[in-house]
Amino acid sequence: MLINEEVAQTIINQFGEAVTDFDDPYNLLTFSTTREQIIPLITFLKSHPTLQVGFLTDITAIHYPDSVGKEFCVVYHLHSLTNNFRLRIKVYLTADDVHIPTMTPLFASANWMERETFDLFGIIFDGHPDLRRILNMEEMDYYPMRKEYPLEDGTREDKIDALFGR
Amino acid sequence: MVSEELDITNKNLPAEQGPVQYVNELTTLNLGPTHPATHGIFQNVLQMDGEKIVSGEQTIGYIHRAFEKIAERRPFYQITTLTDRMNYCSSPINNMGWHMTVEKLLGIEIPKRAQYIRVIMMELARLADHLICNGILGVDTGAFTGFLYIYQERENIYEIYEEVCGARLTTNMGRIGGMERDLSPTAIRKIKELLVRFPKVLREFENLFNRNRIFMDRVIGVGGISAERALSYGFTGPNLRAAGVDYDVRVMNPYSSYEDFEFDIPVGQSGDTYDRFMVRNEEMWQSLRILQQAIDNLPEGPHYADAPQYYLPPKQEVYKNMEALIYHFKIVMGEIDAPVGEVYHAVEGGNGELGFYLISDGGRAPYRLHFRRPCFIYYQAYPEMCKGLTLSDAIVIMSSMNVIAGELDA
Numbered sequence: 001m002l003i004n005e006e007v008a009q010t011i012i013n014q015f016g017e018a019v020t021d022f023d024d025p026y027n028l029l030t031f032s033t034t035r036e037q038i039i040p041l042i043t044f045l046k047s048h049p050t051l052q053v054g055f056l057t058d059i060t061a062i063h064y065p066d067s068v069g070k071e072f073c074v075v076y077h078l079h080s081l082t083n084n085f086r087l088r089i090k091v092y093l094t095a096d097d098v099h100i101p102t103m104t105p106l107f108a109s110a111n112w113m114e115r116e117t118f119d120l121f122g123i124i125f126d127g128h129p130d131l132r133r134i135l136n137m138e139e140m141d142y143y144p145m146r147k148e149y150p151l152e153d154g155t156r157e158d159k160i161d162a163l164f165g166r
Numbered sequence: 167m168v169s170e171e172l173d174i175t176n177k178n179l180p181a182e183q184g185p186v187q188y189v190n191e192l193t194t195l196n197l198g199p200t201h202p203a204t205h206g207i208f209q210n211v212l213q214m215d216g217e218k219i220v221s222g223e224q225t226i227g228y229i230h231r232a233f234e235k236i237a238e239r240r241p242f243y244q245i246t247t248l249t250d251r252m253n254y255c256s257s258p259i260n261n262m263g264w265h266m267t268v269e270k271l272l273g274i275e276i277p278k279r280a281q282y283i284r285v286i287m288m289e290l291a292r293l294a295d296h297l298i299c300n301g302i303l304g305v306d307t308g309a310f311t312g313f314l315y316i317y318q319e320r321e322n323i324y325e326i327y328e329e330v331c332g333a334r335l336t337t338n339m340g341r342i343g344g345m346e347r348d349l350s351p352t353a354i355r356k357i358k359e360l361l362v363r364f365p366k367v368l369r370e371f372e373n374l375f376n377r378n379r380i381f382m383d384r385v386i387g388v389g390g391i392s393a394e395r396a397l398s399y400g401f402t403g404p405n406l407r408a409a410g411v412d413y414d415v416r417v418m419n420p421y422s423s424y425e426d427f428e429f430d431i432p433v434g435q436s437g438d439t440y441d442r443f444m445v446r447n448e449e450m451w452q453s454l455r456i457l458q459q460a461i462d463n464l465p466e467g468p469h470y471a472d473a474p475q476y477y478l479p480p481k482q483e484v485y486k487n488m489e490a491l492i493y494h495f496k497i498v499m500g501e502i503d504a505p506v507g508e509v510y511h512a513v514e515g516g517n518g519e520l521g522f523y524l525i526s527d528g529g530r531a532p533y534r535l536h537f538r539r540p541c542f543i544y545y546q547a548y549p550e551m552c553k554g555l556t557l558s559d560a561i562v563i564m565s566s567m568n569v570i571a572g573e574l575d576a
Contacts, residue, residue, distance in 0.1 A: 109400030
């Protein structure tokens with residue numbers, strides 16, 4: 001059984017500066033990489049003889065409207081079924097350039113996951129065979145999961161933090 | 167005058183042409199969105215060459231309810247009701263998966279008794295889920311009898327849900343930090359009765375199907391998928407195990423004391439419809455083994471964690487005790503102190519790995535919540551699996567994949 005430090009060290013030895021922010025919240029190895037390195041990185045992880053990260057669990061995105069230059073974060077969850085460890089890889093994108101290469105040549109399952117992420121966040125996966133909306137209707141002209149719309153009535157005063165000692 | 171009459175009679179004769187020209191003409195067939203055999207609302211546009219399926223394309227999202235968006239403004243305990251409505255054939259598994267995700271974030275260790283009660287409820291849900299899937303598979307191959315036999319048992323499982331939490335379909339069972347109430351003597355009696363009665367019914371069901379010539383002809387070799395393709399398509403759960411990969415979250419990453427129980431993981435070989443059916447049947451036997459062990463070794467003790475800031479206090483305490491009143495108010499208002507962090511927690515759902523990816527910024531609601539819905543991911547493989555087969559095979563493959571529309575669309 002591989003421990004997270006060994007896995008992290010293997011990845012750092014191969015990619016050096018391109019992988020950053022290593023952390024393991026709740027024992028799940030998490031790190032960030034760049035848009036250019038995501039495909040070589042996952043190809044490396046998939047074909048590595050000992051790591052064998054051969055299962056793509058999930059692709060999703062997060063919107064951080066307040067962090068300038070890192071507005072969008074595409075999150076990949078991977079799983080090595082032979083060694084039983086999980087990885088979380090993050091790629092930060094800026095708001096005016098939401099392009100990222102597609103994962104479909106490596107994993108067939110990435111197709112709908114990327115379509116869903118495109119549908120909800122507007123992330124454009126370059127090279128995707130069929131990048132259309134999947135859950136919402138085609139005519140929709142906005143990306144609903146972006147944090148661009150006020151969800152609560154801003155004039156309400158019964159939920160302000162001071163009332164709850166925060 | 168005479169020549170005109172001749173013309174009329176000649177109209178029905180084939181026109182004089184050269185050799186017959188065959189054109190490659192495909193028929194477009196809409197299977198769904200409201201076809202009874204789709205078991206939910208989703209559409210498959212199939213290109214047919216006669217009876218053979220050439221290609222297919224799915225349209226989903228008919229019951230998309232934006233759960234991930236709704237969850238961004240709800241307190242943690244109110245999100246449980248959203249998870250019910252995803253895989254509504256096995257709601258308790260979704261509920262427990264969500265509670266465990268939040269408990270992981272908050273760092274709550276729940277007592278053994280609560281964990282065992284959760285295991286019991288999750289395995290009952292797995293039984294109910296597999297009963298529906300295999301029963302419907304029988305109906306789709308033309309055998310209604312088996313479905314009727316086992317539906318009585320599903321009804322009994324739902325009665326146990328009702329005894330434990332008061333609801334039958336959308337259960338909203340358990341709480342963050344444990345169960346809302348202990349198993350009542352009636353619930354324990356009903357579970358024990360089920361354990362006595364169910365094996366007979368399941369054996370009868372297997373006798374009807376497993377070696378049935380007609381059934382075998384319909385399902386063996388239909389919709390097979392190799393282990394490699396299945397992994398690439400993100401298959402999990404019984405569908406992946408039918409293809410020969412022994413991946414089960416309960417064993418790989420045990421949660422809620424699954425490591426205490428002894429059970430086997432059935433695997434198939436060819437990943438075809440028959441293997442999926444058999445894997446589900448065998449999993450029901452294994453669920454019964456787990457249930458038997460859990461009910462025999464049910465530990466004594468409280469059914470909730472000692473975490474008053476997260477678990478609702480008993481109602482009579484709220485009227486008498488100042489701290490209990492404060493906690494009650496804060497929890498109901500959703501003002502619990504959640505740490506900043508991100509959690510991924512996976513449970514073995516009825517049809518695969520059900521994952522919750524929760525990002526908390528310390529606020530009253532999740533900053534972002536993503537559901538890894540197993541059937542959303544593996545349903546992509548459907549056109550590949552039914553390529554070159556007939557329409558009747560496509561129906562059988564779809565019902566054997568256990569696609570639940572609520573989970574597909576979230």
